[in-house]
Amino acid sequence: MTMTVALDVSASDTATDAAVTLSGVQKVFGHGARAVTALDGVDLTVEPGEFVCLLGASGCGKTTVLNLIAGLDRPTGGDIALTTTRPAVMFQEAALMPWLTASGNVELPLRLAGVKKPARRERAAELLNLVRLGGVGDKRPHELSGGMRQRVALARALASTVDADEGAVSLLLMDEPFSALDAITRDVLQGELLRVWRATGPAVVFVTHDVREAVRLGQRVVLLSSRPGRVVREWNVNGLSGVEEARVIDDVNARLREVISSHAAA
Structure with missing residues (x-):
């Protein structure tokens, strides 16, 4: 199901100037022998106005991270701090x-x-x-x-993302919002998203499994390991030239293949 919603999430009293801070976040689904650890010790900081793409293989916990930030679910362990009380969430379909x-x-x-x-x-x-x-x-x-x-x-x-709290940082959470669209429309909307983001300035956490999309859109690309999800690598991709972008895409793809291979061999 895909929709866009506004959520009331209480900002932590310990929140820093960062738009989002995850510290040692763990998420376990189920109990006992059937328990599944989706996330294990995720540390992530997103600065005000920063565009961060969260990348990983299917089932690595990308959407779980987004849901936890949004307040749609609660972490089993660790802390999440926001400096906004009204994050907005945009999923795969408009709904x-x-x-x-x-x-x-x-x-x-x-x-x-x-x-x-x-x-x-x-x-x-x-x-x-x-x-x-x-x-x-x-x-x-x-x-x-x-x-x-x-x-x-x-x-x-x-x-x-409208927030009445003085000094609050707007936050936009996006879960593969263009994945259901054809390639041409997706390309156009990626460009439009960047234009709108530059005009409005919210912090963005954008979940995708598409390496090219992540490198094109983000200022920073964060790679999660396969389950249980942990941050295994980050790339600063802000302002890359065409040659640099191609090199980073190759590097990200290689690291992602290593993550998937190590999980398959486990």
Whole structure:
């Protein structure tokens, strides 16, 4: 299931200036002999406004990390600190409310946050313009293409990052939001996401299994081991030239193959 939601997650009293801090995070599903350790000692810091891509093989715990940051689940051990109380989550599909217009979908988190109608309509119009959908506010989801629906979902996610707390850092969590789209549309929306991120400045944690997507989008790529998930390698990929980017992609692919091979041999 894919949707975009705004969540109330209490910021830790020990939170630092980082947008997100994970310290020794562990997650175990089940009990006794059937217990499965999904994450074991994950340490990760995401700075305000930083774009971090979380990469790994299927089943390595990428989505589990995202769910824990969002407050959709609780860690078995370790600590998670946020400097925002309203992270927004965008999953693989738009999952827009079919009875609402594009504007109505973008307004929804604002309405739930208690924003008055004139202000939320103005904000929704601004966000739709930001994602280049200024002329479709009165359209319903079935009248939009898949790429356009994802743009509406992105606008709704950005609306969800509104936080009344002074000094709070907006945080956008994205779980493979473009994986269901065709290659051309995915490429276009990757570029659009970067443009919108630069214009709005939230911290982003972007989960993907696509190495090229991770290197293209992120300022930093973080690789998780296969289950149990741990951070095994990080790459600074901000501002790479074409040659450097190709070299890093090869390096990440090689390290990812090692991770998968070591897990298969275990």
